[in-house]
Amino acid sequence: MVEKIVARDLKVMVYKKPVLQNINLTVMAQEILAIIGPAHSGKTTFLRSINRLLENQPGFIRSGELLLDNRDVKQWDVDLLRRRVGMIFATPIPLPGTIFDNVAYGPRLKGIRNMHSLAEIVEKSLRAAFLWDEVKDRLFSSALRLSGGQQQRLCIARTLAVEPEVVMMDEPCSGLDPISTAQIEQALQELKANYTFILVTNNVKQAARVSDRTAFFLNGELVEIGPTAQIFTAPKDKRTDDYVSGRIG
C-alpha cells in the first residue's frame, strides 16, 4: 500500500498554546480514514494543516513533518497542493451563482474555458457525487435553492471537479438529515476506489459504518489508530474504549 500522507511529530501551536501534539500518523492511498474524537481535539486543525489553510489564521505555528507524496506540504506550491487535497467543510457553502458555475469554478481557476470541456467535467463530477439526476435539468438555476443534502453533494462535486487525489471531509453530514447522510456515505464507498478519504466525524457510528481505519484524537493527541473493526471492538487504549462506548464524549 502506498503511503499518501505522513505526519511525523507534527505539532501545532496557537499563540504558544499547543493544539496538536506529537502526531504520528500515516494515511494510506485509497483508504477511508476516519478521525474521531470530542470537540477541540485538534481534528479540524489537522486537516487544515494538510492543505495549509492553517496559514491564513494568525498565530498558528506548525513544526514537525507533514508529507504528501513524500514531500513536505510546505514545499509544495500551495495552489497545486490544494488541488491535490480537496476539502469539504461542515456546513455546505455553495458559492452564490448557478449549480454549473459552482462545479465549474475549480476547472475555470485552472484555466479551462471551453464550454464543452467544462460541461463534460461538470457532468462527470455531479454523477460521481450522486447529484446529476436531481439537477441535470436545472444546471443554470441558483445553487442556493438546493436542499442542505443536495448542497453538500454539490460541494463534493465541486471538489471532485478539480480531480484531487485526497478528499478531506470535516464533519460533512453534521447538519444533514439521515437520507442525505446515507447518500453521502454511499458516495464515499463508490468513490473510494479512485480517491483517498480522510473523514473527520463526531458521529462514531458513521465512522464504524464507513471507514477502513479509524484514528482517535483527544486533546490534541493521537491516542490510537488502527483498523476500524479493531478500534471499535478491541481498542488498545482505555480512553479509546471510553469514547467509542460513549462513556466520555
Add this chain to the structure above:
Amino acid sequence: MREKLIEKGLLLVALSALGSLLLIALFIFVEGVPLIVKVGIKNFVASTHWAPTKGSFGILPMIIGSVQVTLLALVLGGGLGIAVTMFLAEFAPRWSVAILKPMIELLAGIPSVVYGFIGVMVLVPWIRRSFGGPGFSILAAGIVLGIMILPTVIAISLDALRAVPLSYKEGSLALGATRWQTLYRVMLRAAKSGVIASLILAMGRAIGETMAVIMVAGNALLISASPLAPVRTLTSNIALEMGYAAGDHQKALFATGIVLFVIVALLNTIAILTMRERK
C-alpha cells in the same frame, strides 16, 4: 511571481489616498510659505490690515470671522443635532427611524450653494427685518452652517449612542429610572467621547465650508462682537479673491489656505483620537 506583483501593485494603489494628502499639503505649502516668511508670521496672522494690493496681508479679521461663525454653528447645529439624535435613539418608534435617518442624510446631499441661496432669499431678509443690521451676518452664516452640519453630528452621535452596551441601559431601567433619565445620565455619559468627536468633526466641516458662507456672511473686513455684523471668513477670503489675484496676492491666498488646512487637520486629528480613545 504574478501574485507578488499584484500585491505590490495594490500596495501602491492603497497609498494613493495618503499620497494625495501629501501632494495637497506640499503644493499648498510651497505656494504659501514663502509669502508668510516674506511678510512675517506675526504680520500675517495677527494683523488686522488686509489690503493685498498694497502689500498688507493681515488675516486676523478672517480668523476671527471663521471662529465666530463656526462657534455659532456648533451651538445651534450641535445642540439641535444632539437633540434629534436623542429622539432617534430612544424615543422615536422603530419604524420611523428607517425613514427619518435617510431624510436627514438627504440634508447632507443638498449642495452648499443651494443652502447659501435660500439663506440669501429667505433668512437674510428675515434677520434684517427682525433684528436690524444688513442681514448678512454672523447669525445668518451660523444658522445656515448649523443646518449643514446636522447630518454629521447626528450620524456620528447616533452611532456612538448605539454602541453603548445594552447592559448599561438595562441596568439603569431595572433600577427604576425612566428612559429619559437613563438616556441623560447613563447613555450620553457613556457615549460622551463619540458625541464630542462628532462635534469636533462638525466644527472642521463648518470651518471649511465656503459657498454657503460667502453668500450670507456679508464678507466685510471688520471685527465685531455683534452677531448681526457682517464678517469674512478664511474660506470666503480665498474664494472671493482667487478669481483675480496675482503674484503675492495669490500667494497670500494660498497662505490663508495653509492656515485653514492646519486648523482643520488639527481638529480632525483631535476628533479621530477622541473616537479611538472610546474604543
Add this chain to the structure above:
Amino acid sequence: MTCRALIIQRLVWFGLALLTFLTLLVLFFIIGYISAKGAPVITPEFLFSLPVRMGKEGGILPTIIVTLYIALLAIVVATPFGVGTAVYLTEYSRESALTRIIRFGADALAGVPSIIFGLFGFILFVIRLKMGWSILAGGLTLAMMVLPTIIRTSEEAIRAIPYQFREVSYSLGGTKSQTVWRVVLPNALPGILTGVILSLGRSVAETAAVIFTAGSTLRLPRTILDPGRTMAVHFYILAREGLSMERAYGTAFLLIIVILLINAFSYLLMFRLTRRLK
C-alpha cells in the same frame, strides 16, 4: 419611577420630537421652495438649448453636459484606486502600522475642505501640469475628493462577504487574486456601487473645487481639455450676479432632482443588498 420623572420625560419627548420635526421642516422647506419656484422653469427648451447673454436667457444644456462629464470622470478615476485600496486593506494585509497609515491618509483626505481642493487643483492641474481650466482638471480634483468615500464603502462591502466563501476558493486551489476577482468583488459589487453612486452625487453638488479647476465658460465643451461650467457653478453665478433668478431656480431644481434621484438609487441598492445577504 416618580410622577415627576414621568412628567419630565413626557415634556422631553415632546421637546425632542418638536426639534426633530423642525429639522425635517427645514428639509421640506428647502426642497419645496426650490421646487415651487424652479419646477415651472424646467421645459425641454430649458434643458436642451444653449444659454444666451451669459445665462440671462436661453437654456442650460452646456452645464448639464459638463456636469455629467466631470462627475463621470471623477468616479472613473477614483473607483479603481478606491476599490484597490479597499482590497489591499482587507485581503492583502493584517492590521499593522502600515494599514493604520493608509487609513489615516484616507480619513484625513476626507476632512480637507473643498476650497483647499480647489486651490490644489488649480496650482497642480491647471497651472503646473498645464491642463488649463478644463474638465480634466476638475474631474481629477473631484476624484481625489471622493476617493475616501469609495474606500470606506468598498471596504465595508468587502468585509461583509463571509470568510467561508474565500476558504472555498482557496481549498479549490484558487490564488488570492483569483479569489478576490472571482468571488469577493462580484459579491461585493452592490455595496461598492453604493459608494460610487454616492460619490457621483457629491461630484454633482460640488462647487468650490470645480470653479477653480474647470473654469466657468458657458461654451459647449468638445474634449475634456476644454473648460466648462457645471450646473452648481452656473447656479452660483446666476444667483450672485442676479442675472436671472428664474433660471437660477430652475438650475437649482434640476440639481436637487438629480441628487434626490442619486440618493434614492443608492438606498435602493443598499436595500436590495441587505435583503440578499439575509
